[in-house]
Amino acid sequence: MEKIRCGEMTSPTSGHAGGFTQANLVILKKDLAFEFLLFSQRNPKSCPVLDVSEAGSSVARKFAPEADLRMDVPKYHIYRDGKFAREVMDITEYWQDDMVAFLLGCSFTFEEALIANGIGMRHNDEGCNVPMYKTNIQTEPAGIFHGPMVVSMRPIPKDHVVRAVQVTSRFPDVHGAPIHIGDPAFIGISDLDEPDYGDAVSINENEVPVFWACGVTPQSVAMESKPELMITHAPGHMFITDVRNERLGVI
Structure with a gap:
């Protein structure tokens, strides 16, 4: 996590942090959070929900209580009105007090x-x-x-x-x-x-x-649905949690 936060690791995360669960990230403003949660419940293969933050909180309490979702992903994608706007390594300047973060299971x-x-x-x-x-x-x-x-x-x-x-x-x-x-x-x-x-x-x-x-489905959905603002991980650049894989399956 420290290497990601300081920008030393910007590559795809497959094969890294062996034994620890990785997650897709979706961040939306609170007024769309319920609709996205409902969407995830109706599409559990694509969007299996692992954790949801409190509105305004950038902490995933169940899966990484000491991490900050604004800076602990190697790369983020910003979508505005259904269009990919830019790729960044830190979303602190984009964070708003009413945002809700979703962690979704990753293959x-x-x-x-x-x-x-x-x-x-x-x-x-x-x-x-x-x-x-x-x-x-x-x-x-x-x-x-x-x-x-x-x-x-x-x-x-x-x-x-x-x-x-x-x-x-x-x-x-x-x-x-x-x-x-x-x-x-x-x-x-x-x-x-x-x-x-x-x-x-x-x-x-x-x-x-x-x-x-795949948990990149929400990014495809963003282009179709056109929310004013959606922040996600860059495809393949996951949030690495503190939870061991054994909690989610039998190896």
């Missing part, structure tokens, strides 16, 4: 369990961010919030796919089991080499693309 959390079961993470092997794609799967709307689901993709050897499903299904608080296996066109993805977020990775002949619901 980086179950990657350690996959690796322990002999399933490698290609994005870590290739030193890049996990690929993420908008799909043709529409989320269940709530209030102003609506839009397409985003998924993350990991190439899995064909003879390990069943095991990958079994392992990740033990982690429902961090997206759980995959939402699709195989043909990307079935969920509206035309080209795996052109992710909407993150980086493309290689897929070998003996592998199949496996897709998990």
